[in-house]
Amino acid sequence: MIYSSITGTGGYLPERIMENAELEQMVNTSDEWIKSRTGVVKRHIAAEGETTCDLAEHAAHKAMKAASASSDDIDLIIVATTTPDLIFPSTACLLQHRLGIRGTAAFDVQAVCTGFIYALAIADKFIKTGSTKKALVVGAETLSRIIDWTDRDTCVLFGDGAGAVILEASETPGIVSTFLHADGQYKDLLKVPSGISTDCTKIKDGNAFIQMQGNEVFKVAVNTLGRIVDETLSANNLKKKDIDWLVPHQANTRIISATAKKLDMPMDKVILTVDQHGNTSAASVPLALDVAIRDGRIQRGDKLLLEAFGGGFTWGSALIDY
Numbered sequence: 001m002i003y004s005s006i007t008g009t010g011g012y013l014p015e016r017i018m019e020n021a022e023l024e025q026m027v028n029t030s031d032e033w034i035k036s037r038t039g040v041v042k043r044h045i046a047a048e049g050e051t052t053c054d055l056a057e058h059a060a061h062k063a064m065k066a067a068s069a070s071s072d073d074i075d076l077i078i079v080a081t082t083t084p085d086l087i088f089p090s091t092a093c094l095l096q097h098r099l100g101i102r103g104t105a106a107f108d109v110q111a112v113c114t115g116f117i118y119a120l121a122i123a124d125k126f127i128k129t130g131s132t133k134k135a136l137v138v139g140a141e142t143l144s145r146i147i148d149w150t151d152r153d154t155c156v157l158f159g160d161g162a163g164a165v166i167l168e169a170s171e172t173p174g175i176v177s178t179f180l181h182a183d184g185q186y187k188d189l190l191k192v193p194s195g196i197s198t199d200c201t202k203i204k205d206g207n208a209f210i211q212m213q214g215n216e217v218f219k220v221a222v223n224t225l226g227r228i229v230d231e232t233l234s235a236n237n238l239k240k241k242d243i244d245w246l247v248p249h250q251a252n253t254r255i256i257s258a259t260a261k262k263l264d265m266p267m268d269k270v271i272l273t274v275d276q277h278g279n280t281s282a283a284s285v286p287l288a289l290d291v292a293i294r295d296g297r298i299q300r301g302d303k304l305l306l307e308a309f310g311g312g313f314t315w316g317s318a319l320i321d322y
């Protein structure tokens with residue numbers, strides 16, 4: 001049996017930091033409200049001209065260095081993003097070229113905030129079938145480009161960034177299980193209501209923005225993440241106490257705490273970066289993973305539960321013996 005195992009991680013955040021105080025000057029909000037309702041203290045914002053691929057490239061180099069992987073070794077590239085540089089070619093193709101790689105499969109995955117879990121699950125399956133030996137899996141976003149900076153319901157929540165992992169074929173797990181789900185009946189609760197074949201003038205004019213019914217998203221997210229925790233534990237015959245670290249999508253501290261409570265997990269076993277990064281959508285899980293591996297909290301042999309929830313709705317989990 002072939003398994004896949006994470007051999008390196010990397011993360012990158014744009015230089016510019018936007019504190020809550022700056023948002024107080026832009027919309028009718030307060031540092032206190034943002035911190036208490038979302039947990040966000042600051043977020044990073046891409047510079048003018050800095051693209052999703054730029055962020056992905058930095059994160060990819062760091063992950064490759066950590067895994068001692070060279071460009072020649074990579075035989076699959078998947079980029080999870082909702083904010084690609086171009087309509088096409090895919091950001092994965094642009095990244096492949098930046099890294100000096102030719103001929104490998106390279107494609108984007110669009111599952112909004114669950115994008116990285118989707119991409120990881122796909123790469124895992126490529127490796128398990130024997131068609132891939134070493135995959136570069138990236139979550140990267142410049143969400144600031146689709147935020148209406150006059151809408152206080154959304155602009156306080158999001159940030160830009162990229163996280164990456166190298167996933168390699170291995171004789172032992174590795175990735176123990178992945179579960180992916182979606183339910184399009186919730187399409188209107190969280191969306192950018194324009195695209196190439198709908199209202200494309202908004203895209204051309206730079207007026208395509210995230211719209212969200214925050215309360216409704218919150219309720220469905222908490223319930224759904226509870227269910228995916230149950231599904232993952234029961235499918236693997238695990239008890240709650242078997243999980244060493246929860247690495248959740250960083251949407252809101254209150255949603256994360258609810259999932260931790262479901263696992264009877266103290267918050268010091270939960271990797272929390274939403275305070276420093278905001279919600280970076282597909283980048284949030286690999287960024288959080290990278291932070292906790294680099295600061296030494298996550299150690300080899302630990303059992304990790306990665307989970308995410310996002311627009312669509314989409315949701316998923318990955319159980320990992322690190």
Ligand code: COA
Nearest residue numbers: 029030033037113152153156214215217218251252309310
């Ligand atoms: N600053 C100050 N006040 C704000 C505000 C802001 N940025 N946004 C909303 N408010 C106000 C509301 O107008 C409302 O005022 P009212 O009581 O006078 O009507 C009050 O705060 C409470 O609003 P509500 O929407 O009930 O707050 P909430 O506790 O649900 O928190 C969110 C709002 C958006 C933080 C929360 O619903 C949430 O996190 N939802 C999930 C969002 C998410 O994670 N999306 C991505 C999923 S991947």
